[in-house]
Amino acid sequence: MINDKLKINEAANYLGISIDTLRRWDDKGKLKSLRASQGDHRYYSLSQLEEFLTSSCVSLVLKWTRDNIGAEPNDIFYCSDSSVFQGRLYKLRKALSGNKEIESFFSLLISVVGEIGDNSFGHNLGNWPDVIGIFFAYDIKKKVIVLADRGRGIFKTLKRVKPELQNDEEALKVAFTEILSGRAPESRGNGLKYVKSIIEKNPLSLFFQSGEAELNLSQNISALKIKKAKQPIQGCLAIIRF
Incomplete structure (x- = not known):
């Protein structure tokens, strides 16, 4: 975790899904990552992931x-x-x-x-x-x-x-x-x-x-x-x- 942001592998583990699935969700707009441009690493905030899980309860x-x-x-x-x-x-x-x-x-x-x-x-x-x-x-x-x-x-x-x-x-x-x-x-x-x-x-x-x-x-x-x-x-x- 970097400055309260989770790397994509950490986020995938938190959600209980694969990294590939999380990438697909990002590309489809289901759960967008936090990155400045297309080539940057994908990060997710913990509050963002918690809100996503809650909405899918x-x-x-x-x-x-x-x-x-x-x-x-x-x-x-x-x-x-x-x-x-x-x-x-x-x-x-x-x-x-x-x-x-x-x-x-x-x-x-x-x-x-x-x-x-x-x-x-x-x-x-x-x-x-x-x-x-x-x-x-x-x-x-x-x-x-x-x-x-x-x-x-x-x-x-x-x-x-x-x-x-x-x-x-x-x-x-x-x-x-x-x-x-x-x-x-x-x-x-x-x-x-x-x-x-x-x-x-x-x-x-x-x-x-x-x-x-x-x-x-x-x-x-x-x-x-x-x-x-x-x-x-x-x-x-x-x-x-x-």
């Missing part, structure tokens, strides 16, 4: 949850434990505070994000299949927040206390509609029921997937439309738009 989280082999996401998205997540959630709260467009439901939005993130840690503790922790990112300009884990998923979580569940779709319905008892493995369902109640009453939308099942929620629509996902994931994925 939806596609990045989809890829992360769908990969067969798990790997820790980029540091700017990775919450390795609950304390890191709470710190990032506080930063989101600060970034959104004072936004007049969401003033009426600001605290509810933060509580929804906190509920989903906390569930990932609470119900995978000691049972993470591969990557420990969650992917948490947001793009305030695009009004989108994403959270994901590569954990056990809702089906395996709830089947421990509802052995009659047959698949991800049934489990997702239970999680968002049924009030379960207070025993630890079941509280995820109650948390998602709370999330549903908030989404229904506010100008928010939620895409949620666990395993092979997915659903969409939005304001004033209480009926759940759960369907089989085109591509399964490991764990859970939430995309919130506000």
Whole structure:
């Protein structure tokens, strides 16, 4: 790194892509390098790369949850434990505070994000299949927040206390509609029921997937439309738009 600028090989490594791919992106204008003229070396600022990643957070989280082999996401998205997540959630709260467009439901939005993130840690503790922790990112300009884990998923979580569940779709319905008892493995369902109640009453939308099942929620629509996902994931994925 030279004067806070990354060489092209350093930038490619930071983004997790090849140098050739980064060159193509530069030539096509997808991610322009910082150089005075065509013949100069290509450099990238760290803030430039972070902004690029943030603007691509939806596609990045989809890829992360769908990969067969798990790997820790980029540091700017990775919450390795609950304390890191709470710190990032506080930063989101600060970034959104004072936004007049969401003033009426600001605290509810933060509580929804906190509920989903906390569930990932609470119900995978000691049972993470591969990557420990969650992917948490947001793009305030695009009004989108994403959270994901590569954990056990809702089906395996709830089947421990509802052995009659047959698949991800049934489990997702239970999680968002049924009030379960207070025993630890079941509280995820109650948390998602709370999330549903908030989404229904506010100008928010939620895409949620666990395993092979997915659903969409939005304001004033209480009926759940759960369907089989085109591509399964490991764990859970939430995309919130506000």
